Amino acid sequence: MTTSPSTTSTTPDADAIDESLGARYGDAAPDTIESVNDVIALQLRHRSVRQFTSEDVSDDAVTAIVAAAQSASTSSNMQSWSVIEIRDPERKAAASELAGDQEFIRQAPVFLVFIADWARNRAIAKHHDQPDAGIDYLESTLVSFVDAGVAAQNAAIAAESLGLGITYVGSVRNNPIALSELLELPAGAFPVAGMAIGHPHPDDAARVKPRLPQDIVRHRETYTTPADSAIDAYDDALSAYYASQGSARPWSPTVLARVRDEASLRGRHVMREALEQRGLPSK
Amino acid sequence: MTTSPSTTSTTPDADAIDESLGARYGDAAPDTIESVNDVIALQLRHRSVRQFTSEDVSDDAVTAIVAAAQSASTSSNMQSWSVIEIRDPERKAAASELAGDQEFIRQAPVFLVFIADWARNRAIAKHHDQPDAGIDYLESTLVSFVDAGVAAQNAAIAAESLGLGITYVGSVRNNPIALSELLELPAGAFPVAGMAIGHPHPDDAARVKPRLPQDIVRHRETYTTPADSAIDAYDDALSAYYASQGSARPWSPTVLARVRDEASLRGRHVMREALEQRGLPSK
Numbered sequence: 001m002t003t004s005p006s007t008t009s010t011t012p013d014a015d016a017i018d019e020s021l022g023a024r025y026g027d028a029a030p031d032t033i034e035s036v037n038d039v040i041a042l043q044l045r046h047r048s049v050r051q052f053t054s055e056d057v058s059d060d061a062v063t064a065i066v067a068a069a070q071s072a073s074t075s076s077n078m079q080s081w082s083v084i085e086i087r088d089p090e091r092k093a094a095a096s097e098l099a100g101d102q103e104f105i106r107q108a109p110v111f112l113v114f115i116a117d118w119a120r121n122r123a124i125a126k127h128h129d130q131p132d133a134g135i136d137y138l139e140s141t142l143v144s145f146v147d148a149g150v151a152a153q154n155a156a157i158a159a160e161s162l163g164l165g166i167t168y169v170g171s172v173r174n175n176p177i178a179l180s181e182l183l184e185l186p187a188g189a190f191p192v193a194g195m196a197i198g199h200p201h202p203d204d205a206a207r208v209k210p211r212l213p214q215d216i217v218r219h220r221e222t223y224t225t226p227a228d229s230a231i232d233a234y235d236d237a238l239s240a241y242y243a244s245q246g247s248a249r250p251w252s253p254t255v256l257a258r259v260r261d262e263a264s265l266r267g268r269h270v271m272r273e274a275l276e277q278r279g280l281p282s283k
Numbered sequence: 284m285t286t287s288p289s290t291t292s293t294t295p296d297a298d299a300i301d302e303s304l305g306a307r308y309g310d311a312a313p314d315t316i317e318s319v320n321d322v323i324a325l326q327l328r329h330r331s332v333r334q335f336t337s338e339d340v341s342d343d344a345v346t347a348i349v350a351a352a353q354s355a356s357t358s359s360n361m362q363s364w365s366v367i368e369i370r371d372p373e374r375k376a377a378a379s380e381l382a383g384d385q386e387f388i389r390q391a392p393v394f395l396v397f398i399a400d401w402a403r404n405r406a407i408a409k410h411h412d413q414p415d416a417g418i419d420y421l422e423s424t425l426v427s428f429v430d431a432g433v434a435a436q437n438a439a440i441a442a443e444s445l446g447l448g449i450t451y452v453g454s455v456r457n458n459p460i461a462l463s464e465l466l467e468l469p470a471g472a473f474p475v476a477g478m479a480i481g482h483p484h485p486d487d488a489a490r491v492k493p494r495l496p497q498d499i500v501r502h503r504e505t506y507t508t509p510a511d512s513a514i515d516a517y518d519d520a521l522s523a524y525y526a527s528q529g530s531a532r533p534w535s536p537t538v539l540a541r542v543r544d545e546a547s548l549r550g551r552h553v554m555r556e557a558l559e560q561r562g563l564p565s566k
């Protein structure tokens with residue numbers, strides 16, 4: 001026998017899977033999950049990469065990444081999202097400054113900004129001389145934000161499957177009006193999330209971050225409120241993770257700091273007004 | 284030579300890729316995309332499956348699917364989403380009735396409902412006797428909706444990698460109050476999207492649905508408004524797709540019907556009030 005059939009490996013290394021599950025769930029990890037294949041193993045290994053090498057990301061790679069994003073489901077096939085691909089160092093620096101002034105955005109060769117885009121469908125209505133008042137409701141804003149998120153995650157998985165690293169950038173909503181002007185967005189288009197993409201730097205220390213135990217997030221048949229003690233246990237697990245990164249932050253204080261009040265939203269408490277100003281009244 | 288090293292195939296069949304690209308983009312398909320690997324090929328092949336066999340989906344498979352969902356990025360690690368796994372036929376039928384009365388939801392062995400969940404973080408604030416007024420802003424609602432979408436898409440890819448078929452169900456927002464009661468959601472939790480999961484029935488006729496040409500959705504550096512003629516060309520491509528499915532619907536009329544007015548939203552024009560009623564005022 002000189003040849004063997006070429007098959008896709010669907011049984012990745014069991015030890016590697018257990019390691020990923022351990023990193024993802026800490027002590028709350030299931031013993032194993034038989035169904036994990038290569039694709040799911042890739043998903044389990046996700047970590048946010050904020051340090052990149054100077055190696056470029058090819059146009060062909062971004063074409064594949066965007067094709068994956070477009071292949072994701074979209075509500076009623078409305079395709080009410082777009083993506084802006086920023087490579088120009090000056091524009092990338094300007095975008096970074098508006099989005100929390102983060103060095104890794106400047107460092108990444110590609111910065112994608114996913115856009116809630118009803119401008120295209122407004123243009124279609126105008127082209128056919130038809131009304132488009134249905135876009136003015138919060139439901140439409142939510143549809144485009146969710147669809148942008150769904151598309152972005154396909155982009156993330158595609159990028160990671162190519163050995164690239166990514167980090168989502170929610171702070172594109174810190175200064176949405178100024179960023180919209182920088183990206184020349186028309187009325188009806190609004191930034192949802194950025195994504196820095198590049199080749200992970202060997203020095204990048206980020207690891208898989210532990211999540212809440214699965215039985216807190218997954219509810220069988222009806223919603224179950226977790227016991228306070230379950231959250232306390234997760235706090236401990238996350239503290240251990242951050243200790244390994246050189247700091248010590250349990251989870252709850254992070255949550256408390258984010259939910260406290262208007263000021264915790266870092267300027268994003270005006271999102272409603274910003275959306276309206278940009279042509280998405282979100283009634 | 285009696286053995287060969289077991290490697291993950293990363294160069295899927297070129298003809299299959301070209302076929303997927305052709306189905307996805309029609310005449311606007313790029314000649315090829317060199318970067319497409321097995322994972323991206325899986326993403327390109329996505330189609331919504333609405334006809335399932337009676338074969339069950341194992342608990343282990345759902346554990347893998349939810350682990351993948353939890354491994355996706357989440358804004359500031361807030362993890363402000365949950366998922367309800369419905370298997371009970373009576374509850375599934377009741378959920379289906381509230382969500383557009385769709386047969387494939389009853390047929391699917393598993394119906395996941397992804398939830399925007401600030402109830403958990405409200406409970407943490409209460410546990411620590413701290414304020415949580417930051418949750419009352421639209422920004423927080425948007426974060427939880429986007430994060431639910433991002434998590435859901437990882438679930439979709441995980442399910443499809445296991446050979447399962449999925450369809451998103453946005454109509455879980457048609458009757459969100461009644462559905463929230465059925466699922467016993469606490470205040471601060473709200474349905475975002477459902478996902479029917481099962482083994483695709485051999486009779487299921489759905490194919491890959493063509494999307495807008497990539498250069499309409501992907502903007503380089505700044506936003507570019509597409510020419511009306513580009514949309515007209517896509518209309519023709521989608522008409523051909525639907526003709527193959529036994530009907531004939533270009534895209535623009537679908538868009539026009541969805542954006543026209545309040546009535547086009549099928550009851551979802553009250554999303555703002557519904558969210559407030561369920562503890563997410565979205566100021």
